[in-house]
Amino acid sequence: MRLAKFDLLQWLTPDVQEEFLARMYRRHYAAGQPVYVQDAPGNEMFRLISGTVKISVLRGDGRHITYRLFESGDCFGQTSLVDGEPRPQSTEASNAVEVDVLSKMDFRWLCDRYRVFDRAISRLMAAQLRAMAQNYEGASLDSLPVRVARQLLLSRTMQLRTAEQDDSDESQIQMSQSDLAAMVGASRQSVNRVLQQLREKHVIEISYGRIDLTDLRALSSITTQ
Template sequence: MTIAELPLLESDDWFGALPAARRRLIVDQARVRSVATGELVYAADDPPNGLWAVLEGQVRLIGHLASGVDLLALILRPGTWFGELSTMDGRPRPHDAIAYGATRLLHLSQPVFNRLAADEPGLYRDIGLLVCAHQRTALAFIAQGLSQSVTTRLARTLLQGAEVSGSDVLNIRQSDLAGTIGVSRQTLNKELQRLCRAGLIELAYARITLRDRKGLAAIGDD
C-alpha cells in the first residue's frame, strides 16, 4: 500500500476514528491483494479469512436467499472496510464477496487479527463498532425498502436478480418471489401481470424474463 492511500482509508468514518497507533498497527500488518473482476474474495459459508478494505475498484456482497433469489446486499467502494462480522465471531461468511473491475484490497488475515487482538484487546471493541455501523446501515436500507410501493420493490428485486446472475432470465417461482419482497402471492401476481402488459417482462412457469431493463429501472427509481 502506498502512503498516498492512507488518507483514503482514514476518510472512512470507522477507521478514521480509531486511535492513530491502532490504525498504524492494522496497516503495518495488512497486505495488499490484487483481485481480478469476477473473482471471489470469499464465498458464503466460507470460514472467516480476516478483515478487508477496498483500495481500488469495487467489491459487491451477494446474498443467497432461501427462495433461490440472489440479491445485491452492498456495494463496497474505495476506502470501505468489510468482512468484520465473521472476523469477530468466527462463524462462516454470510455473503459472497465478488470483485467488480480490477480491484486492489488491503487484507488483515484472520491469524494476524487473532494475534493482534490477543495483544490489543481493544481491537475487539473496534471491530464491534464496525459491526454496529454496518448494522445501522442495513436497518436504514430495510426501512427505506419497506416504505416503497410493491411495484417499486418488485422492479428493484428483478433488476438485482438479473444483475447478480448476469442474465435477463430469472428462474424463480412466484411464491418464492412474493416471500422475498414481503407480499402475498396474489398481490405479486397482479403486479407481475401489470409489468407484463406494459411489455417490461415476460412470464412463464417458474421463470421471469426481463424485456425492458430501462423501463424497470424507471419504476425502481420512484
C-alpha cells in the first residue's frame, strides 16, 4: 500500500496503526466547507480519506495565501493539539471530502501510551515544516512561469493519486485560477497572463474551473528554466 507523504501510518508500528485508526471516526465536508479556521481552538486532528483539502493563511491585509493541498492519507491539524495554541492556518475542502477525525482526548491518550506515536507526530510536523520551507524557497527564487508550471504538474500528480480517472481525463486539473494564484503566491491577473501564454503555445487549455495539460513535456521543461 502506497502511503501519502504526510500519512502518520508510515511512522507507526502495526499495533499502534490499528489503535490509531480504531479511535477515529468518519466525517464528511462539502466542497468549499471549512474543516477548521485560523485562530479557532484546535480540538481534533484529521486523516484525509478522499478528496483534497487546501491549507491557507490569512495575512494582515485580508488576503488568504494557499500554500498546500493535502491528498488522501495525509494527516493534518495536529499542531494545536501539541502546543495548545489556536489554529495557525485554515483548511477548506476543495471538493467533496471524507476525513477520519481524532479527538484531543484520544490524541493525548495515544501520545501517553505509545512513545512511537509521540515520535511519529514529531516526524509528521518536521515533514510538513520542510515542505513549507521548500514552497517558500520556490516562491522567492523561481520566476512566476516556473512556479505555475511546477504547481500544475504537482496538482496533476495529486489528482491522479486521489481519483480513479481514465486515460482521457488524466491531464485535466480541477482548479480555479484564484486557487492557483494563491498557491504560487501571485495575483490572479499575473497568473492569468502566464496561463494565456501557455495556452497560445498549446501547452494547456483553459475552461471554467479546469485546466487541461495538453503538452506535459513542454510544461516539464519550463520547470527547469
